[in-house]
Amino acid sequence: MTGIVDVAARAGVSVATVSRALRGLPGVSATTRQLVQDIAAELGYVASPSAAGLPTGRTGAVAVVSPVARGWYFTAVLEGAQEVLAQHGYDVLRYDLSEVETNRRKVFDTQLLRKRADGLLIMSLPLDTDEVAALHAMHRPVMVVGPIVPGISSVRVDDVEVGRQATRHLVELGHRVIAFAGGDPDDHLGFPVSPERRLGYLEVLRSAGVEPDPRLSVPAKFTVEAGIAAYAELAARDVMPTAVFAVSDEVAMGIIYAARQDGVRVPEDLSVIGVDDHDLSWLFGLSTVAQDVREEGRLAAAALVDRLRSGVDTEPSVITVATKLIARTSTAAVRT
Amino acid sequence: MTGIVDVAARAGVSVATVSRALRGLPGVSATTRQLVQDIAAELGYVASPSAAGLPTGRTGAVAVVSPVARGWYFTAVLEGAQEVLAQHGYDVLRYDLSEVETNRRKVFDTQLLRKRADGLLIMSLPLDTDEVAALHAMHRPVMVVGPIVPGISSVRVDDVEVGRQATRHLVELGHRVIAFAGGDPDDHLGFPVSPERRLGYLEVLRSAGVEPDPRLSVPAKFTVEAGIAAYAELAARDVMPTAVFAVSDEVAMGIIYAARQDGVRVPEDLSVIGVDDHDLSWLFGLSTVAQDVREEGRLAAAALVDRLRSGVDTEPSVITVATKLIARTSTAAVRT
DNA sequence: CTGAAAGCGCTTACAG
């Protein structure tokens, strides 16, 4: 394998000069630099990250952590992040927390990740106090996309506003009996997305003069199956809504599916709106509050790269990305 | 940051002993090993991969390469692969080739990846001769999932059989005028998936006594949009099929969408079958030839780990994963 | 079973 000494020998200079020339460091004559670059290219030489990382402490890699391996949202964030990380020459190390406890410990093992990656991009993960402390102890730049975590920079959407946008759309269509599907009763870590979206929902309802009916709130995690279950739950209660605001598009898809199975027409009998603008949402004609998740990934990665470059650990910042209502055919004016 | 010398000092042994004890190497007394392990745990010590990698040449990471950053198929393979890679302690380095030429060169830059990763998992990528040569020159274990590449081990499904299974299902439902949507006219690299699925289609058609009509074959890449375009193309021709075999579920979704927009009922007027069993296929009632993509990822990763462990570069092997017809509601008996 | 020491391939003060 070609090493720096091969390049140095061939170029008739020292390895120090090769190192400087190739990394664009000052103090190398233009001629020498050109020569070294040419020879490196000819030999196909690339510095070994392991070897370069030893003296510098830098790995040239960024770890991207998500709670589960898949899901539309996480892959979209990853795609955006990877795009800008690659542009800046960073490799992407991917971790997920699906084999829960083991991985979680592994990821928050200060030492491990610190030795593997220069920075950390964490997706939408409820973090407990210890974990936040571990993250700080890592002394590496960290960005989270999703929730606001005290002391850590993040890219997020305004979830209360998301709830307002969705509910306002339904209210403007004349709906007054509006259900909310979202929030996980098992979630003891206080993942705030669902509660905040619900807050916006409650707020708009009240300002429309509607007193929220607790029977119209049903729990649902962020899956299609949860949407199906939420519809069943709703149908079993003694008040039927004319519209439902689902916490995500996947939940909305489940609700639409279950409603149709149940002989309920969407949107004639029931309007359904989701959140995200999932890749396939348009296929369902799903109205939604769209967020540009790839862009969130890009912004987070860009901010991370900035901090990696500058070396200064700036004040935690919060970037809020705008969301936008997209009305399609799953919502319609209430029938009178 | 805690290093091996800290552990050694605290345990009152040499760094060599710490190294051996922690890696489970023989030649360490049980007492010493226990002591060292305890102290390492207490200090939260983890060996630096960079430092460990220098003398050994091993990085502890596997690179997973896909042609594009997303898509249901690729994320499913990644999920499966990551699962077993993580179990065996390998980190996952993720690359995609979306910023085409640059990245492609980067990935197939023998030296770079060789210095970054111990092994390579390549997804469904048409590889040209030079690239295959580069892969071999890397002298690292390589697995591909998807196509068969000469001289490289792979995990794949039998795409001709996939074509047979789908077409046989339609033939058994009485269909005789069956279209095929798939194959990319721009694909000059000869990516064989579509052609092979088409081969199975032609074969079953002929053995049912039907002479394939070239007007019933329309091109389509692996996207929903391509499915919509394929339907339009089909509808514009002067022979209308009673069924269509789409090269993937996403293409099938597009066809169903476009057909319904066009006032054509599925399955009453048109039966549609896809391939994959995409996560959301059941929502569309889509009949499909299912492949267990996560399992393909797992198998590929397991084979890779085997070769990484054994060190011997075994003969290229090909693992074929079975596919299975799932009949749902997008296909029905032909109307008489 | 254990340790001293060389070496992996780079980077970075320090001299010149």
Add this chain to the structure above:
DNA sequence: CTGAAAGCGCTTACAG
């Protein structure tokens, strides 16, 4: 502008 040399934190023959 350039080079000699120390050092990054490990692993691995080699001795004992």
